[in-house]
Amino acid sequence: MDFDHYRVRPKQKIDLKNWEPDDTRGWKGSEKATAELAELTAKLEELQELLYCEGKRRVLVVLQGMDTSGKDGVIRKVFEGVNPQGVRVASFKVPTPIELSHDYLWRIHSQTPGKGEMVIFNRSHYEDVLAVRVHNLVPDGVWKKRYDQINAFERLLVEEGTTVLKFFLHISRDEQKERLLERIETPEKHWKFNPGDLEERKLWPQYTEAYEDLLNKTSTDWAPWYIVPADKKWFRNLLISSVLVDTLKSFDMQYPEAGEDLSPYAARLRAGE
Ligand code: AMP
Numbered sequence: 523m524d525f526d527h528y529r530v531r532p533k534q535k536i537d538l539k540n541w542e543p544d545d546t547r548g549w550k551g552s553e554k555a556t557a558e559l560a561e562l563t564a565k566l567e568e569l570q571e572l573l574y575c576e577g578k579r580r581v582l583v584v585l586q587g588m589d590t591s592g593k594d595g596v597i598r599k600v601f602e603g604v605n606p607q608g609v610r611v612a613s614f615k616v617p618t619p620i621e622l623s624h625d626y627l628w629r630i631h632s633q634t635p636g637k638g639e640m641v642i643f644n645r646s647h648y649e650d651v652l653a654v655r656v657h658n659l660v661p662d663g664v665w666k667k668r669y670d671q672i673n674a675f676e677r678l679l680v681e682e683g684t685t686v687l688k689f690f691l692h693i694s695r696d697e698q699k700e701r702l703l704e705r706i707e708t709p710e711k712h713w714k715f716n717p718g719d720l721e722e723r724k725l726w727p728q729y730t731e732a733y734e735d736l737l738n739k740t741s742t743d744w745a746p747w748y749i750v751p752a753d754k755k756w757f758r759n760l761l762i763s764s765v766l767v768d769t770l771k772s773f774d775m776q777y778p779e780a781g782e783d784l785s786p787y788a789a790r791l792r793a794g795e
């Protein structure tokens with residue numbers, strides 16, 4: 523999978539009209555992709571185990587996208603095989619009064635991964651240049667400074683040993699309509715439907731502009747964004763899995779070696795200790 527095609531270059535101008543949400547990069551249909559995804563899932567399981575055992579590195583995966591873009595689906599499918607011990611999801615909702623009384627990165631920093639851990643952000647500090655910008659929750663002068671602050675914050679994380687991968691799940695407005703209708707028309711999905719999503723949908727152009735801006739300003743050499751075509755769920759999953767597996771493989775991790783010869787312990791156990 524040639525995922526580099528979807529990586530945003532630092533300062534690259536992004537016009538989302540030129541990024542097809544239903545692009546599948548030559549993959550035809552889901553069948554072959556499903557088999558490939560199963561292989562990647564198994565590989566990710568193995569690599570995450572190694573990450574945990576080695577206990578040296580930290581991995582942060584940021585998921586952003588409009589309502590219904592598939593953030594929950596990615597968490598369910600891409601991370602299907604991983605060991606819950608060592609993997610954690612942090613979901614960022616409308617900030618609580620306590621969160622709001624601090625700077626916007628306070629709640630974020632406290633959820634970043636520890637050594638050996640992989641953390642998935644379901645929404646993130648990027649809401650502070652998205653929802654906050656679109657709804658005018660702070661003055662322009664405040665959110666405009668945040669791009670540089672976010673780049674500096676992520677740089678700190680990376681310099682201290684965290685790998686940061688950011689995925690923008692790019693769906694079309696038509697696909698969102700279908701998915702919202704599905705939520706309304708399927709009783710098992712009613713819990714996912716929020717009438718407020720229709721209000722947010724009206725702000726599609728404003729959100730699009732805010733996304734284009736943040737993709738342009740915060741895709742860095744140390745913490746790149748990937749624009750993930752997300753109308754086709756199978757392609758979305760395949761692309762994200764590929765990036766994760768490739769990144770973890772590049773760590774060239776090893777199971778920790780024992781610091782001493784362990785055979786005397788086996789001998790003692792066998793002798794009845
Ligand atoms: P959901 O992910 O569908 O449960 O919705 C969470 C909601 O919280 C979304 O509408 C986000 O835009 C909103 N949200 C998350 N973070 C912030 C933030 N920092 N400021 C304002 N709204 C936020």
Ligand code: MG
Pocket residue numbers: 589590716719
């Ligand atoms: Mg929602």
